[in-house]
C-alpha cells in the first residue's frame with residue numbers, strides 16, 4: 001500500500017481529459033501538490049493510505065475553474081456604474097474614479113475581495129490585468145491562488161507609471177520578481193489597440209517574445225472601437241495588430257465580438273487564443289463573440305468574467321452557463337457548445353491560453369492538484385442522470401464546498417483558509433465610504 005498526502009473519494013469526477021469522461025465513485029491521490037492517480041474508489045482503498053482522507057460521496061470533482069480575463073481589484077467598483085456602453089462607462093465613470101483612488105492599497109484590498117469570491121465559486125486560477133501588478137502578485141501569492149498577472153501598458157499616465165517606457169520597465173521588474181514563483185506567471189498586457197500606439201505595441205510584443213510569456217489584450221470589444229479604428233487608422237484593429245506583428249500563438253485576444261470570417265481564419269492560422277466574456281459583453285451591450293464559428297475553425301476559446309464592475313460577479317459557473325446558452329441562441333443550433341465543451345472552455349482552454357495547460361486545467365496524473373468540489377445532493381440538482389448537465393445548467397456557485405490549489409486546501413467546507421473574510425469585508429466597506437465621499441454632491 002502506498003502512502004500519500006491526500007486521498008479524495010468522490011461521487012463523480014469529471015477530469016476534462018479525456019474528453020466527455022464522467023467517472024462515478026472515483027478517487028484522486030495527491031502527493032506533494034500533484035495528482036498522482038485517478039482511479040476507482042474500490043481500487044484506491046486497496047492501493048493507497050493517506051495522511052488526510054476526504055469522503056465526498058455526494059460531490060462532483062472538476063478541475064479548478066480558470067478565469068481567463070479579469071481585473072480583480074475592480075471588485076471594489078462593483079455596482080459603481082451601470083447601464084452604460086463601454087466607452088462611456090470607461091471614460092466618464094471608471095477611468096476618473098480609478099485616477100482618484102487606485103494605488104497599492106486599493107489593489108491589495110480589491111484583489112483580496114476578488115479572490116475570496118473566486119475561490120468560493122470554484123476558481124483556482126485567474127488572468128489579471130490591472131495597475132500595480134506587483135501588489136496583486138504579492139497578495140495572490142499570499143492567498144495561494146494561481147494567477148497570471150498582466151504587465152500593463154497604456155499610452156496615458158496613471159498612478160503606476162507615466163509613459164510607455166516606464167510601464168514596460170516596471171513590467172520587467174515585476175516579471176523578475178515573480179520569475180521563479182510556482183503559482184504566479186506574467187503576461188504582457190497592453191490594454192487595447194485604442195489606448196496603445198504602434199511603437200509601444202511592437203515593443204510589448206518583443207518583450208513578450210523575449211520573456212516567453214503571452215500577450216493579453218482587449219480586442220474588438222465593440223463596434224465603436226472598430227469603427228473608430230477604421231476612421232482613424234484606416235483599418236480594423238485586428239488587421240493593425242497583424243501588420244504590427246502581434247498575431248501569434250501567445251496572443252490572448254479578449255472579447256472578440258464582431259469578427260469577419262477571414263479574421264476568424266487569421267486567428268486560427270496564427271494559433272491565437274480568444275477569451276469570451278459573455279456576461280460583461282451583455283451588460284455593456286458590446287455584442288456577441290461568435291464562439292461557435294471560432295471553435296469550428298479550431299481556435300482555442302476560453303472564458304473570463306471581466307471585472308466585477310462590468311459583470312457584476314466573478315462567477316465562472318454562471319459564465320459557463322451563459323456562454324453555452326448564448327452560443328445556442330446566436331447560432332440557432334441547440335447542439336452548439338454542449339456541456340462538456342462549456343466546461344472545457346472554463347478549465348483546460350483557459351490554462352492553454354495562459355500557456356500552463358501542462359500544469360493545470362484537467363485532473364490527470366502529473367498535473368497540479370487544482371481541484372473544485374461541488375455538492376450535488378440538494379434538490380436543485382436532482383435527479384442526476386449526468387452530473388455534467390447539472391454542472392453547466394443548474395448548479396449554483398454556493399454549492400462549491402472545497403477548493404484545492406497545488407494540493408493546498410484553500411476552501412474547506414466553504415470556509416476560506418488563506419483569506420480573512422471579516423477583514424476583507426471591513427476594508428470593502430471603508431472603500432465604499434471613501435469612494436462615495438469623493439463624489440461630487
Ligand SMILES: CSC[C@H]1O[C@@H](n2cnc3c(O)ncnc32)[C@H](O)[C@@H]1O
Pocket residue numbers: 071086090094095098129130131152153154191192218221280306307310
Ligand atoms: C490598464 S489596467 C486595465 C484597465 O482596463 C479597464 N477595463 C476594465 N474593464 C474593461 C473592459 O471591458 N474593456 C476595456 N477596458 C476595461 C480598467 O478600468 C483599467 O483601467
Ligand SMILES: [Zn+2]
Pocket residue numbers: 069070071218254306307
Ligand atoms: Zn477587461
